[in-house]
Amino acid sequence: MDNLSGSWRRVFNKFWFVPAVCVLAAVVLAQSVVALDRWLPEGLDSPWVVWVYAVGIDGSRAMLAAIGGSMLGVAATAFSITISVIATASSTYGPRLVRNFMADRGNQVVLGVLVSTFIYTLLVLRTIRSASDDLAQPFVPHVAVNLAVVMAVADVALIVYFIHHIADSVQVDTLVRGARRHLLDVIDRWHPEEMPEELVRTVRHRGGGGEVTAGGDGYVVSVGFERLLDHAESGDVEVELVPRVGDHVLATEPLARVWPEHRAEELEGRLRRCVRLSDSRSADQDVRFAEQQVVELAVRALSPSTNDPYTAVNAIEEIATGLVRAVARPLPGNTIVVDGVHRLRYGPVGLDELVDMPFDQIRPHATGHVSVLLALVDLAARIEAATVHPSVQRQAREHVDVLLEQFRDSAPHPRDLARVEQHVRSRSAD
Incomplete structure (x- = not known):
């Protein structure tokens, strides 16, 4: 079942999955509502017509054509905006975060609903018959036409949501929060609070x-x-x-x-x-990749082209959320035992690798930013205070020593050096 669920998960995360489901639902809905219209009594004087807005043949055709054409145009615009946002995020925050945009349910639902509205109106439009048509008697699916109007109104509200959502999705806080959520999920998977008996x-x-x-x-x-x-x-x-x-x-x-x-x-x-x-890694089970996504945000924020130390500090603080949870728990198991027999052995990622990653990858870029150095010192202090493993405590202290030594070698301003040294002493005292 694990392999099957993994296959379904890959399909479910594809960008086209939700739009495809929406289109299929639109086809079923159009056929069903038109069938309902055919079943209901005919004529504008029928009792059920009182409950809907009855439109003539030409008016129905014009209304459906306007709704379908406009929704397809809006869908194309929304798709263009999404591609533009993906390109911007890829160049600024790293190509590995693009898959988070592609798997975003909000973007998929918006595009799916807009396209499905076009498909729905197209299928309903083809069922309208006038007296001049030789194929059948005049027919106007009043319920289906009114439902198309309701869908158009709902699409307008959806477009407003999409504008807000796409603007929020490119904010650094949103990106960091999403990467942190992936990190916490995979840490809970590999570092449970209580190890299973087997x-x-x-x-x-x-x-x-x-x-x-x-x-x-x-x-x-x-x-x-x-x-x-x-x-x-x-x-x-x-x-x-x-x-x-x-x-x-x-x-x-x-x-x-x-x-x-x-x-x-x-x-x-x-x-x-x-x-x-x-061909590419995934954060579903890979704790190193989940942590690397957050670390990469900090590293890219410190690049000369971006020069955003505040984002780097934010990313380091989110890394602390995951690392503190991991180092406070027992070491993960690596062997499954059934009835006293070792059946399956595998290699988990050690705590030392998780602790080393942010310091080793961020430190070379942080010497010119005192605020980032202070955030790394705070990260080490949090790890040291939370861990139940003495080796991790020693590892955190060593990283602080290396950080301080590298900062001294960079010939900083005496005021900056004094500030960092004072912060190290205060955190050590805590």
Whole structure:
């Protein structure tokens, strides 16, 4: 089921998915409402006509043509605006954040509803018949025409929402908040507050084993751990997943190892189907990529072309939200045990990697911005205060020492140096 849900998740996140569903719904709605119109009594003096606005044949055609044409034009404009925003965000905040715009439900719904309104009016328009037509008796689907008017009014409100939404989506706070949400979600996945009973942490590296190659090139973006475990149990084998989620593998490199060794060839195809490779990384299961998205915002904000240290400080503060949660919890398990037998082993991302990333990647660009240095010192102090692991405490102190040493080597103004040193002492005292 993990692999199936992953396939559905990829389809569900495609930019065209929601518009396609809206168009399909418009086709069904148009046929249904026209069928209702045919079923209702005919004639303008019928009782049901009192409840709707009855329009003549020419008026109905003109109204539907105006609604359909205008909605298609607005949809094209909305699509152009979206592409422009994506291009701006890609050049300013990084190309990896573009997929967040593409997966934004608000943009998809707006484009889907506008296009579906055009499809609906087109399908209803083709059913209108006048006395001059040779195909059938005169027919005007009054309910369908009035529903098109209601949809047009709703589309106007949707356009106003779209303008607000697209303007809000390019704000730095919105981008950082979205990246932080992805980071917290994946940290909760890999660093739960309580480790499941069947999940333990081992340091034993078993030698040998039958090797299963990746069979393709790309990044490991998701792993169906439940399916891997099912194959290990049904085959009465022990499986070790060699790459971690987010690692890049080649077709000839090992994907998994199997004990007993002779069962590897038999399980090769099934094990490969449990691991999805892609040309680009995803934040669904990759905690390093989720953190990297927030770190990249800070790094790009400190580039000479952008020169926005306030955004960098904001990103560092959001990184603290995820790191503090991770370092305050037990080390993640790496081995699933069933009935006392080790069935599945994999490599989680260590806390040291998560802690190192923001300091190592932001520090080289931060020496010219005192406010960013102070934010990094605060990040280290928060990690040191929250963690339950002594090694992480030492790691945070080392990063502060390296940060201070590099700042001194950059020959800063004495006032700036004194300010940073004073902040380090005050945070250490806390």
